Amino acid sequence: MAVLKAINGHTGCGRIKDYLEKGGRALLRDFFNLSWDEVEDKGLDAALKDEVDWALEMDALRHDYGNDRPWKGQRAITFRHYAISPDPSDNIGLEGLRELTHAWVKKHFSDYQVAVVYHDDNRQGIPHAHIVVNNTNLETGRRLHIPNVLDMNRSLQEVAKARGLTVFDNEMPKGRAGRSDPRTPPRPRTRWATYINKAERGILDAGGYSWVSDIRNRVSVAKVLSRNEGEFMRILELMEIEVAENSTQAPREDWIFSLADQPSRKVSGERLGMTFGKIALTERFVRIGSYHPDAASSRAILSMATDAVEIKDVAELGSLAKAVETNAQYSIRSSGDYGRRIETLQRRMEREPEAKAAAKCAERIQELAEAREYASRHSLVPDGELARRHQGSGSDRWQYGPQRSGNRPQRAGQSSAAARRDSRDRQQEGRSR
Known part of the structure; x- marks a missing residue:
């Protein structure tokens, strides 16, 4: 079966392009309704695609139509990112995936700009496709209506079935949640990101030791640092946490965490x-935009976490876990990010x-201030500003000298075919000079 995942984008496309193409990881790129089009330009020199x-x-088309501006008080969904992962049992090659x-793209996005980037950087080396769809309809200029991902x-299953590939039923009968054939789960115990019950809160308020909090702090560090399940399990091992699957009779699939030196102290x-939970963590591992600190x-x-575990410094481990979770919550990547987040919250509070x-804003400001002080004391984030790519879509980005060939956007009122012909002419003219 082919699996489809979907993610909304809220910035310019530069960051997602860098991610998909960095380090030469892109096997191949396909374009639709851009200065190259896989249908209209079929048979031309494919080397021209390198200049697109x-x-x-x-970004330029979206700006021309004003579709990068907030909508009804919400920040704009500037693009939609889909990932198609074929079933390993289908043994599908790159051309079959293309x-x-x-x-599938022609069926749903024939009037939108689309870039497809192919990778095979998963564990099995199976090719998969990343599809980036701009939010602007080329015919109407209106924003993309985000379809139901189901x-x-x-x-996608229908398209796959027509090509003799395995498919699965999207209908979800009742049963256990989180397995390879998803079932409708019962509601989870809590929807709080972090849940502390009354008994645990009482122990903590009295300054006592809570083994549940101890486990949570160790898992907090592991989940923020891990990029996949294997890393997660390895870091938990270093943190002296053992992991087991919960009972097959439980309504929701989950992991059970326990202290290695006190295995009877375990919690789901x-x-x-x-x-x-296992379901949320598994989704985090495959989510492209998940936060991770730099190397x-x-x-x-x-190093700090394992040292604290070794010497049983529960207080230090708790402070570290709290700072790490705060950094993840607010995407702190440099020391300057703390100030920007605090200023935003202060304006909102006023x-x-x-x-x-x-009061909630004040509480968050306090969390950030404490995390900044702790991170500064232990050098947990870069001191200087990180390089900030120009992600804005303002018109000034088009006024700093001549454009490279292939980069000029389609303007309002210009057909996509005309835009592509114009771009190809510029590219060929540049090659002949």
């Missing part, structure tokens, strides 16, 4: 909070008419 900067073209992807997945992931910070955090909401 699809991120700039998408044919499947092209058919309906889109059903459609979702009992610690929704973000600690140097990760080494420092892991505008907030309700006392309860203003």
Whole structure:
């Protein structure tokens, strides 16, 4: 079966392009309704595709139609990112995946700019497709209506079935949650990201030791540092946490965490909070935008955590886990990010008419301030500003000298075919000079 995943984008396309193409990881790229089109330009020199900067073209078109502006008080969904992962049992090659992807893209996004980037950097080396769809309809100029992902997945199964590939039923009968054939789960114990019950809270408030909090703190560090399940399990081993599957009779699939030196002290992931459950963690590992500290910070955090576990410094481990979770929650990547997040919350607090909401902002400001102090003391984030790519889509980005060939966007009122011909002419003219 082919599996479809979907993610909303809220920025310019430069970051997702860098991610998909960095380090030469892209096996191949296909384009639709850009300065190259897989249908209209079939038979031309494919080397011209190398000069297509699809991120700039998408950003420019979206800006021309004003579709990068907030909508009804919400920040704009600037693009939609889909990932198609074929079933390993189908033994599908790159060309087979391209044919499947092209058919699905043409079925749903024939009037949108689309870039497809193919990878095979998973554990099995199986090719998979990343599809980036700009939010602007080329015919109407209107924003993309985001379809129901379940309906889109059903459609993908139909396209796959027509090509003799294995498919699965999207309908979800009752049963256990989190397995390879998803079933409708009962509600989880809690929807709090971190859940502390009354008994645990009482122990902590009295300054006592809670083994549940101890496990949660160790798992907190592991989940923020890990990029896949294998790393997660390895870090938990270093943190002296053992992991087992919960009972097959349990309604929701989950992991059971226990202290290696006290195996009777064990707790399920979702009992610690929704973000600690197996279902949420598995989704985190495959999510492209998941937060991770940089390499140097990760080494420092892991070293501090393992040292605290070894000498049983529960207080230090708790402070570290709290700072790491705060950094993840607010995507802190450099020391300067703390100030920006705090300033944003301060402005929101000043505008907030309700006392309860203003108090919540004050609480978050305090969390960030404490995390900043702790991170600074232990050098857990880079001191300087990280390089910030120009992600804005303002018109000034088009006024700094002549454009490279292939990068000029389609303008309002210009047909996609005309835009592609114009771009090809510029590319060929540049090659002849």
